[in-house]
Amino acid sequence: MGAGRRTDEQVKKAVEQAMSTLHHAPSGTNNGQTTAGGVRGNGRTYWRSLDEMAETGEFRDFLHREFPEHASELLDGSRRHFLKIMGASVALAGAATLPGCRRPDHKILTYNEQPEDVTIGKPLYYATAVRLASGNVEGVLAETFEGRPTKLEGNPLHPATRGKSSNQAQASILSLYDPDRDPAVWKNDHDLDVWGKKDVAGFADGHMASFDNTRGAGLAFLVEKSSSPSRMAMVTRLGRRWPDAKWYSYDSGQNExxxxxxxxxxxxxxxxxxxxxxxxxxxxxxxxxxxxxxxxxxxxxxxxxxxxxxxxxxxxxxxxxxxxxxxxxxxxxxxxxxxxxxxxxxxxxxxxxxxxxxxxxxxxxxxxxxxxxxxxxxxxxxxxxxxxxxxxxxxxxxxxxxxxxxxxxxxxxxxxxxxxxxxxxxxxxxxxxxxxxxxxxxxxxxxHVSASSTKAITLLAGRIERGDVSTLVTIGCNPCYDAPADLGFAEKYASVGHTLYLGDLNETAAASKHRVSRSHDLESWGDVRSSDGMYTVIQPMIAPLYDTLSDIELLGMLSGDGVADGYEIVRQTFGPFANVKGAVMEKAWRRTLHDGIGYGSASKTLTPGVQWSRVGAAVENIKPIGGDLEAVFIACPKVGDGRFANNGWLQELPHPVTKIAWDAPALISPATADRLGITRDRHPKAAQYNHAQIIDVTIDGAKARVAVWVQPGLADDTIVLTMGYGRTVCGRIGTGVGMSVNAVRSSGGMRVAGASVARAKGESPYLIANTQDHWAMEGRGAVREIDLPAWQKFGDEDLTHNHDVQMDPYDRSRNLNFAGRLGTESHTPANESVYQKEHQNDHAYTELDENGDPKRDANGNVLAAKNKYGKRIQQWGMSIDLTKCTGCGGCTLACQAENNIPVIGKMEVAKGREMHWIRVDRYYVSTTEDDAYGVEPADDPNPEMVVEPIACMHCETAPCEVVCPVNATTHSKRGTNDMAYNRCIGTRYCSNNCPYKVRRFNYFDYGTKSFTGGYGQLAEGLSDAPEPSNMNLIPPRFREARPEVEWMQRNPHVTVRSRGVMEKCTYCIQRVNLASVETKLHDLDHVADGYFQTACQQSCPTDAIVFGDIYDNDAHNGAGSLVKQARNDGRSYALLSFQNTRPRTTFMIRLRNPNEQLVDDRRREGWKDPFHHGHGGGHGDHGGGHDAGGGDGHDEHANGRIMSLPVLMNSGAMV
Amino acid sequence: MSEQSVQQQEPYGLMGEYSDVTSVYRAAEQFRDAGYTMWDVGCPFPIHNLDEAMGLKQSKVAWIMGTGAAVGVALALFMQMWTAGGGTLDIGWLSGYRVNVASKPLLAWEQFLPVTFELGVLISSFGAIFGMLMINRLPMWYHPLMKKERYLRVGDDKFFISIEAKDPKFNDAKTRQLLESTGAAHVEVVEA
Amino acid sequence: MTTLEPDQATALGLTGPGSAPADTIDGSMVNDPAVRPPLVLGDRDFHSVTETICGWIENKTPKWWPLAFMSSAGVAGIGTVMILYLIITGVGVWGLQNPVSWGWAIVNFVWWVGIGHAGTLISAILCLFKQQWRTSINRFAEAMTIFAVICAGMFPGIHVGRVWMAWMLFPIPNSNYIWPNFRSPLLWDVFAVGTYFTVSLLFWYMGMIPDIATLRDRAMLRRKQSVTFGPVWVPHPLPGFIKNMTFTIPANQIASWVYGVLALGWRFSFRHWNNYEKAYILLAGVCTPLVLSVHSVVSFDFAVSNVPGWHTTIFPPYFVAGAIFSGFAMVLTLLIPARSLYPGMKDFVTAKTIENMCKIITLTGSMVGFAYIMEFFIAWYGANEIESQTFMMRAFGPYWWAYWIMFTCNVLTPQVFWFRWCRTNIAFIFMISILVNIGMWFERFVIVTTLSSDFLPGSWGYFSPTFVDVMTFVGSLGIFLSLFLLFCRFLPMLAISEVKNVLPQAHAHLHGEEH
CATH class of the missing domain: 3.40.228.10 (Dimethylsulfoxide Reductase, domain 2)
Structure with a gap:
């Protein structure tokens, strides 16, 4: 590193500056707009010197080098040198989080602690809310590190979310740091003239004022749906000034x-x-x-x-x-x-x-x-x-x-x-x-939330056509992309004299004459009411990163009565809304900010009476749908109506059912595919890559060219069209992803329409990035199921002393419980370690008596090992209840946000290199009654679906550890399987040897290099080049570094992994450690059960995931920790337990509750003896079915239904 | 000093050329019987049983090699047990972190066998090859015999017997006679 | 095999059946069991042996050599570019993914290591078994071993994600106090392959010392006779300067120096020979278990893991058999062209030698075939559903084509050597040897891609190679061939002293004695 160009004096100064800013807690100033005025300068200028310092090569090196050359000098170098390095580190800590030190200007309150308690490296949580489509909102807690929001979790106090958050809400934090929000990007990349605050002020004073003479005639507002009382107040203000101005609220995905x-x-x-x-x-x-x-x-x-x-x-x-x-x-x-x-x-x-x-x-x-x-x-x-x-x-x-x-x-x-x-x-x-x-x-x-969007946009289109609109102000929504096709809205929009757009970079923004970039909810003031009426103040976590405005600020400026600061607008609304004034209001305000909910604001719940006659009349008038196929339009569960298209997390999250990322092809059933002559071969080009055929969907004469994917379980003669894709102006991630179906979505059939489909001629197959290509479980009992009657009958059986069950043919114990009897372990000999007794696997984690057996307390509970201070070493474990898990993928996203998991793009996902630490496996289960054996789900008219989240199991005898030649992955005393990234050289042997295949490898520099999704260049002529370029193939030295703003989302407690390094679930070890430190500080013996949650556990909307100390015998009044209880439950099983991996993550069998009258006799018979094996014979019979044609029938474990499907397929479709 | 320089003046010895295996074999037997010690046979390939004809002892290479094997095995075992930090070889921080790998014992000796074997083979092979070179005092890029143009055909098809002047039995005339009597052609003095 | 050297009268019979009596071919194949077939043909004395073998080095470079070398070096260059691209970009440029984290790099590694088994096996095991026909091919095979192991060693090196951190594989004291994990088969590999390479290199070099000394002596003789090489014309680009520059290469001086240094001063002293022979036979003794251990350890990479289809105890013997199988095939692939390209080589590498090698190929090929069948039997007999499904997937799953290429090339084709015609027809043998090489590559491919479908179907995937994968492999072939051509040009291809030793006149004819 050397002396460099910087003197010690300069470094010292930089350190002082850094420190002074760190003391600059969010309390900040409280005087309105003063500092917010120079938004772009704010923070940036303050940090200018440090920024420059950080740009110097030597400091960069220090940050990015894996092993800093002079790290050893920290130990034996001079004090001065030490200070120099420390100074550089601090300066860089500032530099890395540079804009993160942009404190909001108004006083916001932490969720549970006073701002002056800011401790570097310790996150603070603030309650706020996130706005989603159709006026929906979610109350969230924003985790912030030194003024830099990094993760959103549900607000536990909010009655609607109760601590949970949807995928879109979780991912919306990434949109805050979307570099495409930068107005400068719009200007450069799209040749747009983008307005800042000053321009808007000029427009408001000049052009808008001219409507005062016409009472607002010719002026129209088209806004996205919002439940914000403040925005409603703005509407009122505007209405007072321009009574004849028109107001339309529009949301293409509204459930009208x-x-x-x-x-x-x-x-x-x-x-x-x-x-x-x-x-x-x-x-x-x-x-x-x-x-x-x-x-x-x-x-x-x-x-x-x-x-x-x-x-x-x-x-x-x-x-x-x-x-x-x-x-x-x-x-x-x-x-x-x-x-x-x-x-x-x-x-x-x-x-x-x-x-x-x-x-x-x-x-x-x-x-x-x-x-x-x-x-x-x-x-x-x-x-x-x-x-x-x-x-x-x-x-x-x-x-x-x-x-x-x-x-x-x-x-x-x-x-x-x-x-x-x-x-x-x-x-x-x-x-x-x-x-x-x-x-x-x-x-x-x-x-304004309930009003029909279709009607609104139709009315507006009509007015524009008649020339009644001379100025149109559009906020948030994107009608040029998603308005009903029959309106021809884009052309009409272009014909309006003055169009002012506030929102993200999109088709409408590009078509507007004046554009303003919009503030994210995490950087602006606002307020919302959830659908039950609960009021939440949206408080900024960070000063606006760019010269942007929020919707209420824009409307405030346009309304021209002086109050255009979001904070003031919200305060003004709050008083009358809560019906409080003065000091009481101040108290209520603080309370509302603190808790994230306005007490008493929830709407009154009603139980209205039905108007029977109207219902009868309506039912008689239900219209048939018609058409060869019936098209169903659904909003994508990931990118919604397209508003999250530029969000890499959501794009890369596999669809919970199709497991397709970066796309949403049209879906049809296998039988319909056969009927239409659409091949079911998913590998027409290369076996490694899935491809879909291109079809033309025609609805009412309009045509859309989309990819089509054959999806088991779909209704026949139905085509499912997903909205939100095929964006042409979106940003570096979303532009060009997928294909748009909006061309065939008209105001007469916004949800369902009769359609016809024809194969598009001459189109080459379209690449599909599918994370799971094999949909049969092959009889391996990965997901175990049982019908409730069988569980009720046998679940309580005490198996401990049942010799026949507990001993294998070699008379060795195999510790079977109810779930174990349904799995492979019930008919294979127990697999045991070669290291008997004295090296029993428990030795590291449990306290042993003189015989080498685990010690037990009075209740027979095994005791955890103690550290040298005589304290119990907590043994972490997880249990996932498959009865509760729906497969939504929320855990995948939460983990991505928490653990700095990079987005890698469609080509890499298609290749099978997805980086998610938790994947959700989805299998189809055949339910065919007459021919139970050897049915492929695709041929099964009515398959069932089961899901199973898979992350690192933290096996006690981890197969990955033993094969690592450099000891990069080893076991902690707490039973977690740890990765030392610095030590890893990337042999990938661990991944091969992991039976669960949960390890993820950084094949490229995913974490540090700029990523654009590879689609950016395809804004025009989408179907011409359906496969995006894979920019990872460019050597990282020739690639741009990730924009600094993207680094701000990173969790500082988690290392960003470099190229060539293996990674995987850590059980959120940073959270475990934080909790351990906290408990030590409070002089507690151990981390209490439920004191903290892992990210996946926290986000799980059904609480299917339980995490805790598996040897915590005393929690919950002696019942033990929740995870211990779960593990002791008869439903618990370890995946692939016959491998003797002893995973710390266990699953709980899925229960089904079928109607006895709707199941066949065979299944009902199974309830009497669920452990009965299909073959009936001995184990020697197992290979009996192995003829070349496939169709080997294995055990049908659960409830007599077939869980096994043929290995071998006639086509490549089952690869 | 002067003595040495005088000795330097003396020739290295005598050298006689033979043209076939049988004659050189017979000659070797005679030199052995004559009690010479500091003499040698030059041949393009190792002639079968010539060691007996020359009265040579067993080579010591085997001993060196055996020692090498023992060293290799010991080194490997020590290295592995020590770095694994297990058992009695736990000598504080020097033995590294005692990391728990897949809950296996620190001294999982079964898994240390392959490296032990390989290191044993490696060091014993070093012993064989370098031991052989050491006993033969190789490399030696200078030797009086090599200066004789005739001797340069030893790698081709000629056989030589050379007797050093330092040999106590060496006598210029007698030795020359013995060479000639055993059928050596071109008996020459080899300069030092 | 159409290029016949004029002095190859004795070898004419090899160009096809029927042109010589079927039971003698070139005179080396005597059917009468009471008669020991000659090991060297052409009624050669010691000097003609020296002249022929050294002539390949000392005579003018054959015309085909620069052409062959340039093309193989070019291919090696492409491979090097691929490797550089890999290192600066990331291993993602290969087709690897989840769950197939190992791909062509490991396939190539195991394939090359397997090939690298023939040389030491021929030198060591056949030496112990006193198979004297080995003398004509052992040098050749050992050289091939060294180059194959170089190619093999390259692949695990570049296959790791962080090549620049690969030194952490070695037990180097470090400030983190973290040592390698000696429980990992990959670390065993490091030691096994490292040992094997070192010992093979030393063994090869030690065997060459006397022959290099011969070359040295011959160069010194020529030097004394003032034979020089040249003049060489060097074109000069500058007009007006010296138009053409010519100079004489002191070839013999360079040769005597280089060979002189390499020969370590070997002077054919029998006192040296005595120790040398002892060391040689002892090394052969220690190399025999080494050869067996190396591929066993390589097979542990798979067998010690718990991947279905890998976790089998049959792997070590099956890998060793396969290694010998592929090694002999590669020796034949190289030997057959060399035999017809270098004048006089057919006298040493006789039809009998080739026939013997064909027999070993049939033997080891059958062993490999037995292992293939046994794997299936055990998978079925063991009643492990996942195991048996994995084997069904191998033969009939997505990689069925690779499996059947492997099975055909490795098990079926070598069986033709049961027929005498097949094992005496050189062109045919050459073709089979190439098929065996292909088959053995696919064997490793089939094993590695077993990863594509392991325990949980939800994580199954399919591996396909990329351009970089393919060109890196092709490049390794180029590196191998380049090294081999250099060897042919500058080092004695046949062990001169050993060949002389098996000539009839190498034995002293003593009255009444057997020897």
């Missing part, structure tokens, strides 16, 4: 049918709130309530609670089971469908018929509710009914019977693709069953 359904059923627009934990029978009519529809967090929570009570079998006592039963009828395959006990797979028109059939069957039975008769008559007459076939009608009758049997404890949910009438009839059904009240509650929706 549901709102209209409440209007039909109840005569008013309501938001529906479901207490699913109260429901014993749940019927979903195309509703993906677990997978990202409105309020899905509450739905997940309620569903999991009702599905499963307590942590063990106690909740499912024989006879008195409280486990709810889920019926799903749907056209797509969703994660809700994957959870179903019985799933009906029908196209949308039949789905309507199914709903009506259920309604008829239910209402027929209800005699004690007034007004029902009117509806049941209408229902019986409904023409839709004819569409339903007999087989489905049978199931519908069974569902209805069960709903009737569980009056007041049932829930019928309807999805967005169903017309309002179906929503209405199901409200009526719920009302008739008495479910409204115990299960369903309703709250009023603000009219």
């Amino acid at each position: 049918n549901a709102i209209e359904g409440t209007l039909v059923a109840f005569g008013n627009e309501y938001s529906q709130h479901v207490s699913l934990e109260q429901a014993r029978v749940i019927l979903s009519i195309g509703s993906d309530f677990l997978g990202g529809e409105d309020n899905s967090l509450a739905m997940n929570r309620g569903y999991a609670a009702g599905r499963y009570v307590a942590g063990s079998r106690r909740g499912h006592e024989a006879g008195g089971s409280s486990m709810s039963r889920l019926y799903v009828a749907e056209s797509e395959m969703t994660i809700t469908g994957g959870q179903a006990d019985h799933r009906v797979r029908v196209k949308p028109s039949q789905l309507q018929a199914f709903a009506v059939h259920v309604a008829r069957a239910v209402l027929r039975e209800i005699e004690d509710v007034q007004g029902v008769g009117a509806v049941s008559g209408a229902v019986a007459r409904a023409t839709t009914l004819a569409a339903l076939d007999e087989q489905h009608a049978k199931i519908a009758d069974a569902v209805a019977a069960e709903l009737v049997a569980n009056r007041g404890a049932g829930a019928v949910l309807v999805g967005a693709s169903m017309p309002a009438a179906v929503h209405a009839i199901m409200h009526a059904v719920n009302a008739a069953l008495g479910n409204i009240g115990p299960v369903f509650k309703y709250t009023a929706i603000p009219s």
Whole structure:
């Protein structure tokens, strides 16, 4: 490093500056706009000298070198030299987080601590909220390091989120640090004239003022939906100034049918709130309530609670089971469908018929509710009914019977693709069953949220066409991309004289005459109400990174009455909203900021009465859909309606069902593919890469060219079209990803439409990045399932002394529990370590007595090993309950945010190099009755889906460790399998030897080099070059470094891995360590159960993941820690336990709760003896089925159903 | 000093050329029987049983090699046990971190066998090759015999017997006679 | 095999069956068991042996040599560029992914190491078994071993993610106090391959010392006779300067110096020979278990892991058999062209020698085939579902084509050597030897790609190589051939002293004595 060009004096000065800023806590100034004025200068100028210093090569080297050359001098060098290096480090710490020191200007409060308690390296949590599509919001806690938000987690106090957060909310932090938000990028890359604050002020004073003469005629506002009271106040202000100005709120993914359904059923627009934990029978009519529809967090929570009570079998006592039963009828395959006990797979028109059939069957039975008769008559007459076939009608009758049997404890949910009438009839059904009240509650929706987007955009288009709009101010939404195709909105938009756009870089921004870049929710003031009315103040975590405005600031400036500072606007709204003034208001304000919720602000819940006659009329008018295929439009569960298209995390997150990242091809069922002549060969080009065919979808004469993917479990004659892709102006990540379906989405068929499909001629197959290409479990019992009756019967069996079960043929113990009896370990000899007794595997983790056996306490619990101070070494472990896990992928994202996992791009994912530390495996299970053996799921008309999150299992006898030649991965005393990145040379042997394949390798410099997704160059002519360039193939020396702003998201507690290094789940060791330190500081003996959570555990909406000390015997009044309880449960099993890897992560068997009347005899027989093996014979029979044709039948473990599928496929499709 | 320089003046010895294996073999037997000690046979390949004809003892290479094997095995075992930091070889920080690898014992000796074997082979091979060179006092890039143009055909098809002048039995005339009587052609004096 | 040297009258019979009596071919194949077939043909004396073998080095460079060397060096250059690109960019330029974290690099490594087994095996084991026909091929095979092991050693080196940190594989004292993990088969590999390379190199070099001394002596003789090489014309680009520069290369001076240094002063003293022979036979003794151990250790890379299809106890013997198999095939691949390109070589490398090698190939090929079948049997017999599914996947899964290429080339083709015609027809043998090389490469490919489907189907994937993968492998062939051509040009291809030793006149004819 040498003396360099910098004198000690300069370094010292830099250090002082760094320190002074660190003391500059968020309390900061409290005088409005003074410092915020020079936004771009703020912070930047302050740090100028350090910035320059950081740019010098020597400091860069110090930061980036893996082993700093002079590191040893820290020990033996001169004091002066030491100071120099330390100075440089501190300076760089500042430099790396450079804009991170941009404190917000107004006083914000930490969630649980006073700002003056800021400790470097210790995160602070602030409560705020994140706005999502359609006016939805989530209350979140933002984790900040020295003023730099790094991660979003749900706010535990918020009643809707209860500490959980959706994928989009979690990922929205990445959008804050999106370099494409920088107005300078817009200017340079897209040749756009982007306005800053001053320009807007000039526009407001000049052009906007001219509307004062016309009372605002000719002025129109098109805004995205928002529940913000402040924005409502701005609207009022604008309305006062320009009474004739028009106001439209628009959101292309809005669930209008549901709102209209409440209007039909109840005569008013309501938001529906479901207490699913109260429901014993749940019927979903195309509703993906677990997978990202409105309020899905509450739905997940309620569903999991009702599905499963307590942590063990106690909740499912024989006879008195409280486990709810889920019926799903749907056209797509969703994660809700994957959870179903019985799933009906029908196209949308039949789905309507199914709903009506259920309604008829239910209402027929209800005699004690007034007004029902009117509806049941209408229902019986409904023409839709004819569409339903007999087989489905049978199931519908069974569902209805069960709903009737569980009056007041049932829930019928309807999805967005169903017309309002179906929503209405199901409200009526719920009302008739008495479910409204115990299960369903309703709250009023603000009219600007509920108003129909389709109508609004149609009206606006009409006005523009008539020339009634001379100035259009658009906020947030992107109509030039996603407005209904029949409106021709983009051309109309271009014809407007003055268009001012506030928002992210997108198609509409590019088409606007004036653009303003928008502040992120984490850097601006605002307020929101969640769908239950709960009020939250959005407080900035950081001063705006760029010269940007928030929506209320823009509207405030345009309204021209002086108050244009977001903070002031929110304060002004807060007082009247909370009905407080003066000192009380100050107190309430602080409280609201602190807790992230406004106490008492939740809307009153209502149980409105059904207007029976209107419902009847609506049902009779349900229209057929028609068309060769029925197209269903769904918003992507990842990028939504396209608003998150530039978010790398969401793009790279595999779709929970298709496991496709970086795309959302159209989906069709295998049978339909065969009918249309679309090949099911996924590898037409190269076996390593999946490819999809290109088709033309025609709806009402409009045509869209999309890739098509064959997806088992889909309804036949249905094509699922996912919105949000094919963005042409988006940013370095999102531009050009996927194909747009908006061209065939018209105002007449925003959700469902009749379509026809033809193979596009001459198009080469389209690359699909699919993270899981094999969908059969091959009978390996990775996911174990059992039907509830069998569990109720056998779950309590005491197997400890059952010699036949516990001993293998060689008379060695194999410690089987209920779950173990269902798996491979029940019929293979116990696999034991060669190191017997004295080197028993427990030796490192448990206290041993003189015989070498683990010591036990009075209750027979094994005691953990003690450290040299006589304190128990906590032994960490995890349990994942597969009954609760829905496969949403929230854990994957949380882990990505927490552990600095890089985004690697489509080509790398397609190659199979995804970096996610948690993957969610998804398997299809064949349910075919007549030919149970050797059915490929793709050929199975009705496969079920199971999911299983897989991360590092932290095996006690980790196979990865023994093969590492350099001791880079070893075991800690706490039982975690640790990676020393510095030590790793990248032989990748550990990955080969990992039976779970959870290790991830940095094949390239993913972490440090700038990444653009590789699509940027394809903004035009998307289908011409369907495979993006893989920029990783350029040597890193010739690539740009990652923009500094992207580094700001990084968790400083987690190393950013370099090229050539293996990585994997660490059990969030940084959180474990932080908790250990905290407990030590408080002089506590050990980290109490639940004191902290791993990132995945924290985010899991159904609490399927439990983490803790597996030898904590005393927690919870002697019951032991939650994870210990889970591990002791009969449902617990270790994946591939016959390998004797002794994983610390265990799984709990998935329970299904089928209706006895809907299962076949074979399955019912299985309940009597679930451990019965399919072959019946001895183990020698196992190879019997191995003929070249495949179809080897292995054990059907769970409940007599086939879990095994052939290894060998005729085509390459099963590679 | 002067003595040495005088000795330097003396020739290295005598050298006689033979043209076939049998004659050189017979000659060697005679030189052996005559009691010469500091003499040698030059031949393009190792003639079978010539060691007996010359009365040579067993080579010591085997001993060196055996020692090498023992050293290699000991070194390997020590290195592995020490670096694994196990058992009695735990000598504080010198033995490194006592890392828990897959919950195996620190001294998992079974897994130390391959390296032990390989190191044993390596060092014993060094012993054989370098031991051989050492006993032969090689490399030696200068030797009086090599200056004789005739001797340069020893690697081709000629056989030589050379007797050093330092040999106590060496007598210029008698030795020359013995050479000639055993059928040597071109008996020459080899200059030092 | 159409280029026949004019002085090869005795070898004419080798160009095809029928042109000589089938039972003698070139005179080396005597059917009468009472008659010991001659090991060297052409009625050669010591001097003609020296002249022929040294002539290949001392005579004018054959015309084909620069052409062959330039092309193989060019290919080696491409390989080097690929390796540089790999190192500066990352191992992602190969087709590796999850779950196939090892790809062509390991395939190539094992293949090359396997090939590298023939030389030491011929030198050591055949030496112990007193198989004198080995003398004509052992030098050749040893050289091939060294170069194959160089190519092999290259691959694990560049295959690691951080090449610049690969020194951490060695037990070097360091400030972190972290030592290598001696429990890892990869570390065993480092020691096994390192030992094997070092010992093979020393063994090869030691064997060459007397022959280099011969070359040295001949160069010194020529020097004394003032034979020089040249003049060499060097074109000069500058007009007006000295138009053409010519100079004489002091070739014999250079040769006598270089060979002189390398010969370590060997002077064919029988006192030296005595120790030398002892060391040689002892080394042969210690190299025999070494040869067996090295490929066993390489097989441990797979067998010690728990990957289904890798975790089998049959691997060590099966790998060793395969190594000998591929090594002999590679020796034949190189020997057959060399035999017809170098005048007089056929007198040493006789039809009998080639036939013997064919027999070993059939033997080891059958052993390998037995192992293939045994793997299936055990997978079925062991009743481990995952294991048996893995083997079914090998033969009928996505990589079925690789499996059947392997099976055909390795098991079926060598069986043709049961027929005498096949093992005496040189062109045919050459073709089979290439097929065996291909088959053995695919054997390793099949084993490594077993990774593509292990325990959890959810993580299954498919590996395909990239351009860089392919060109790195091709480049290694170029490096191997370049080194080999240099060897042919500058070092004695046949062990001169050993060949002389098996001539009839090398034995003293003593009255009434057997020897």
